[in-house]
Amino acid sequence: MKELSLHILDIIQNSIAAKASLITINIVEDLTTDVFSIEVIDNGQGMDKELAERIKDPFITGRKTRKVGLGVPLLYIACTRCQGNLEIQSDKGKGTKVIAWFKHSHIDRAPLGNMIDTIIAIVIGNPEIDIIYNHRINENEFNFDTREIKHILGEVPINEPQVISWIKGFLEEGLNSLNGGARI
Amino acid sequence: MKSIKDLEEIRKRTYDTINLRKDQPGTRVVVGMATCGIAAGARPVLLAIMDEIKKNELADVVVAQTGCIGMCRLEPIVEVYKPGEEKVTYVKMNASKAIRVVNEHVMKGKIVQEYTVGAEEN
Numbered sequence: 592m593k594e595l596s597l598h599i600l601d602i603i604q605n606s607i608a609a610k611a612s613l614i615t616i617n618i619v620e621d622l623t624t625d626v627f628s629i630e631v632i633d634n635g636q637g638m639d640k641e642l643a644e645r646i647k648d649p650f651i652t653g654r655k656t657r658k659v660g661l662g663v664p665l666l667y668i669a670c671t672r673c674q675g676n677l678e679i680q681s682d683k684g685k686g687t688k689v690i691a692w693f694k695h696s697h698i699d700r701a702p703l704g705n706m707i708d709t710i711i712a713i714v715i716g717n718p719e720i721d722i723i724y725n726h727r728i729n730e731n732e733f734n735f736d737t738r739e740i741k742h743i744l745g746e747v748p749i750n751e752p753q754v755i756s757w758i759k760g761f762l763e764e765g766l767n768s769l770n771g772g773a774r775i
Numbered sequence: 776m777k778s779i780k781d782l783e784e785i786r787k788r789t790y791d792t793i794n795l796r797k798d799q800p801g802t803r804v805v806v807g808m809a810t811c812g813i814a815a816g817a818r819p820v821l822l823a824i825m826d827e828i829k830k831n832e833l834a835d836v837v838v839a840q841t842g843c844i845g846m847c848r849l850e851p852i853v854e855v856y857k858p859g860e861e862k863v864t865y866v867k868m869n870a871s872k873a874i875r876v877v878n879e880h881v882m883k884g885k886i887v888q889e890y891t892v893g894a895e896e897n
């Protein structure tokens with residue numbers, strides 16, 4: 592994938608398929624340690640330890656329409672190519688945590704790309720799922736939580752076009768200031 | 776600054792229209808979002824559909840997403856479900872094709888034949 596934000600969108604699809612109701616995305620860009628890390632944590636149905644170990648290998652998948660799962664292996668390859676790695680922790684019935692990390696300055700590391708589009712796409716298609724998105728760059732942090740938005744909206748659905756526009760603006764402002772005012 | 780107050784305003788403004796809509800069956804536009812779909816460009820397709828719905832103030836259309844439709848080679852795939860009509864599957868979509876599908880099929884009921892899976896297979 593051309594952007595890490597597309598990998599994130601894809602890894603979140605696994606959480607959605609696992610019937611998660613809450614998905615947390617943690618991104619940390621630490622220039623002192625030169626690490627770019629991504630966590631996707633869900634409270635979905637999880638998988639057993641053995642499967643969690645095996646899915647990095649592209650010839651295993653749990654689903655029936657096609658024989659190989661692509662999402663996890665693609666991210667795994669992207670990580671290892673950049674002196675990073677991928678770890679999957681899962682508890683059957685409780686949830687899954689996918690941790691992917693890269694050497695921040697590695698020449699082959701894809702740019703993060705458009706996280707706003709990734710978050711918006713998830714919210715539009717899955718209004719019933721709650722999303723927490725925390726993004727830290729060195730010591731600055733941005734936090735987003737759909738539960739707070741839904742609390743204010745009451746009966747108005749979060750995927751209402753006008754609400755989506757508001758969320759987009761909110762994310763734009765938050766991420767711009769996180770990037771030191773530079774446009775992203 | 777995007778404030779919570781703005782969000783409160785949106786809630787007040789949209790509350791009535793939402794109650795009106797509850798009992799009407801609307802059109803569902805579904806975008807395939809498996810790995811193959813995302814890699815082929817499903818994200819801009821989904822966002823373009825949403826923008827077009829907002830632009831035209833289409834109150835009775837919902838955008839949804841699904842996993843693998845099983846035709847990776849034809850991604851991005853968009854399915855349109857209109858009440859009382861058969862599902863139409865559009866393949867190899869991009870943002871501008873998706874906008875055309877919203878304008879012609881969703882809004883005017885005119886299927887864009889050339890983008891359908893049937894046209895692709897022939």
Ligand SMILES: Nc1ncnc2c1ncn2[C@@H]1O[C@H](COP(=O)(O)OP(=O)(O)OP(=O)(O)O)[C@@H](O)[C@H]1O
Pocket residue numbers: 605606609633635636637638646651652653654659660661662663664686687809810811843
């Ligand atoms: N968050 C998760 N919760 C539960 N099971 C998961 C999760 N992530 C992955 N899995 C399991 O691992 C399998 C492989 O995932 P992967 O993303 O590589 O492929 P896929 O989702 O099956 O297909 P593709 O990503 O190519 O559309 C899944 O089919 C599922 O069984």
Ligand SMILES: [Mg+2]
Pocket residue numbers: 601602604605660661662663810
């Ligand atoms: Mg997947």
